[in-house]
Amino acid sequence: MGIMKDAWDIIKDRAEWKEMQALVKKIPELEQRIAALEARSSNINSEDVCDHCGSSNLRRTGSRPNPTFKSLGVKDAVFLCDDCGKESAFIIEPSK
Numbered sequence: 761m762g763i764m765k766d767a768w769d770i771i772k773d774r775a776e777w778k779e780m781q782a783l784v785k786k787i788p789e790l791e792q793r794i795a796a797l798e799a800r801s802s803n804i805n806s807e808d809v810c811d812h813c814g815s816s817n818l819r820r821t822g823s824r825p826n827p828t829f830k831s832l833g834v835k836d837a838v839f840l841c842d843d844c845g846k847e848s849a850f851i852i853e854p855s856k
C-alpha cells in the first residue's frame with residue numbers, strides 16, 4: 761500500500777491534476793448553460809433563416825426525409841417563412 765500512497769501523493773501535487781479538478785467543478789455550470797441554450801432554441805437554430813428571403817420569422821410545419829441522406833435516417837425540418845410564405849428545410853439529426 762506504501763507505493764500506492766506515494767504515487768497518489770505525487771499525482772495530487774501535479775499542476776495537471778489541480779487543473780483537472782478545477783475543470784470538473786465547472787461541468788455543472790456548463791451543463792446548465794447548455795440546457796438554457798437548448799431550451800431557447802428548441803425548434804429553430806438562431807442561424808437558420810429563410811432560404812428565399814433571409815428572414816428569421818420561420819415556423820416549423822413538419823419534417824421529411826432528407827433527399828440525400830434518407831437511407832441513413834436523416835430528416836429535414838421543414839419551415840414556412842412568415843415573410844415570403846415559401847418553404848425552407850434544414851437538416852436535423854435522426855433522433856429529433
Ligand SMILES: [Zn+2]
Binds near residue numbers: 842843844846
Ligand atoms: Zn422568406
